[in-house]
Amino acid sequence: MATTVGAAAEFARLRAEFRDKGLGGRVGFGNRPALLVVDMTCAFTDPDAPLGGNLGPQLAAISALLEPARATDLPVIFSTVGYEDGLADAGMWIRKIPANRTLLASSPGTAVDPLLGRRPEESMLVKKFPSCFFGTDLATRLLSAGVDTLLVTGATTSGCVRATVVDACSYGFRTIVVEEAVGDRAELPHAAALFDMDAKYADVVGLDEAVAALRG
Amino acid sequence: MATTVGAAAEFARLRAEFRDKGLGGRVGFGNRPALLVVDMTCAFTDPDAPLGGNLGPQLAAISALLEPARATDLPVIFSTVGYEDGLADAGMWIRKIPANRTLLASSPGTAVDPLLGRRPEESMLVKKFPSCFFGTDLATRLLSAGVDTLLVTGATTSGCVRATVVDACSYGFRTIVVEEAVGDRAELPHAAALFDMDAKYADVVGLDEAVAALRG
Amino acid sequence: MATTVGAAAEFARLRAEFRDKGLGGRVGFGNRPALLVVDMTCAFTDPDAPLGGNLGPQLAAISALLEPARATDLPVIFSTVGYEDGLADAGMWIRKIPANRTLLASSPGTAVDPLLGRRPEESMLVKKFPSCFFGTDLATRLLSAGVDTLLVTGATTSGCVRATVVDACSYGFRTIVVEEAVGDRAELPHAAALFDMDAKYADVVGLDEAVAALRG
């Protein structure tokens, strides 16, 4: 707890110091956003699963974003990590995270958490690695749909969310992270990832601001 | 300082907890390593430059790695961020980091720090974005040279080093981060990035172990 | 027919002329090949399907390659084009090829032709665009498996085979096209693609040579 308070104060201090150095600018919302929900599958939202955690508040925040996105027909894209049964597509990543062996495409855990009520017309991106852009057609999907702004939500903040955000920024999308809608296994990596992303790659905004922007 | 002690203890605690969950496996060295030196250019190694910091110890550690890599003719690759004068290739990233406008390819700051004594035959990768793989031919260079292991050094730990490490892991390289050879603007983001990388993408090893492996 | 004879003579003449200019070198086989079977799905092998053609001889040639590849446990990878029901992932390509609307992942036509007897452990790459590398994890699969040589077979020669070959060469793989094992909708584009690939990107070899190399 003391750690967390100390870390929060340190990140606040660094935020001001970094701004003075020329980091932490704002990208803002563009003309056509899409909503990306990263890996909110049962394998991650079930606290008893090897890779799972307590993501109830994040599920609620994502639902609050899905409502205006669906009402205004914005592209909604879900991602899942899903490997072949033989794990021939699990690469080197599974050596660092042996628990990835539980993420077989054929297993029920790779389905989106039913609380989010994914609709059949909402895209599902099957990925093998942290970034939703790596080894997938996400850039093409966004570009073909005229999207210029990507709202990123899901799990984990320091893992697949962050990797996706770095690539989205690199491709040239205005990248927005909704703070209440991203979650992690532990608080310190979560806070550090939010700090890094806001300083360098994306605007980290609150849920209310994001919902208002989607409605607008 | 108290913050740092608290954070270090928390990362140590999390390391054990994550290992129990099935993260933090080891990839080890393969048969053919390459040494990558990320953005150790004057724009980053000059503490008075807008994006610079005190990277003296990292320069020394990288030199200690360059010696055996050169002695055994391993591929050595340096990267630099360098934009066109009109910044047409600076994309969205410059909105988050306005100080990127100082990184013009035509400016002297984008040259590798002379302390590293870059040789003419050592490759220089000009990149525009955080990851050394994004929008570059790095994957091809490594693949064509039969490289299976990438040693990553340079700056910043939480920025371009980390982004490069995530992509290296995703491509299927054994990825090794040499702790003494990577540096950042601040201690807490540095520590958080090392923790995340070791848990999820790369082996974080000490300088002595890396030097021994390169000699071996 | 006269056309074909004329074109064949012209390609033969060009082959010699190009060699004099410094094109048409040989890459040869490396140490670890993989066998890639591009889009030999019923949607392409059924002559009555909108995108189909008569690929019987190619199916036989691919079978002849599968036998030694399986006997020596080489990686075998099949690809298929498969879109979401809403075609949100069909991008701009479907505007050029409206018949792509028949390639829904949910339709039986996207399964590999049963004549090839695909085994459960043999990888299936779902792609959306011509190249098997674009928007997929193929580079990672090959790199993680230590593959340095890619044998390319399937359909169509001037379409997905060729696009895949250009990317395989660009990534740094030794790329081999087996002439009897690739097919197209028409003879002239097929011949032109073979000529271009052999001059610039890949060794075009005969079936016997390829089978012998896989056995060796």
Add this chain to the structure above:
Amino acid sequence: MATTVGAAAEFARLRAEFRDKGLGGRVGFGNRPALLVVDMTCAFTDPDAPLGGNLGPQLAAISALLEPARATDLPVIFSTVGYEDGLADAGMWIRKIPANRTLLASSPGTAVDPLLGRRPEESMLVKKFPSCFFGTDLATRLLSAGVDTLLVTGATTSGCVRATVVDACSYGFRTIVVEEAVGDRAELPHAAALFDMDAKYADVVGLDEAVAALRG
């Protein structure tokens, strides 16, 4: 000559046959085009250079496109192939095209032909492989600039132009090839590439139509 007539007739016949099968649709111009000039460097435009050919008519056609593009401030991007002196970045491609060893970034041949009057603010993309997208930041440049339509010109039609067109289509850009503005070493590969691109990846249009669209 007879060959060419025969081939032209065959391509005309195939064009109709392919349209009946559901290929050869139109993408049209979008809202924001960019003009890409592929490899019109002295190494390719000098007929006496190993990789060169007679591209005088293409230089004239490209100049006719540059005028309205510059007048309306559209993004103009030139590409060049340029390798490090040690050719460590030439990969496998140089094994197929040994003459690529003449394309050193340090040699004068890699500069854009002076007839095109490249302006300092017009981007220069240094690439190593056929496609202007492979191992470069071209997708990001276009996306960041809000480009939805890519006009492709340059050389060679069956080589770098075509490889670029396949990737542009795959990324989701409306891709337009200006027939008079692309050239090759030989007529038959040129004609075959135009046929394939028009049937499957891009609209092949005449110079007048393209100039009018840029002016419009």
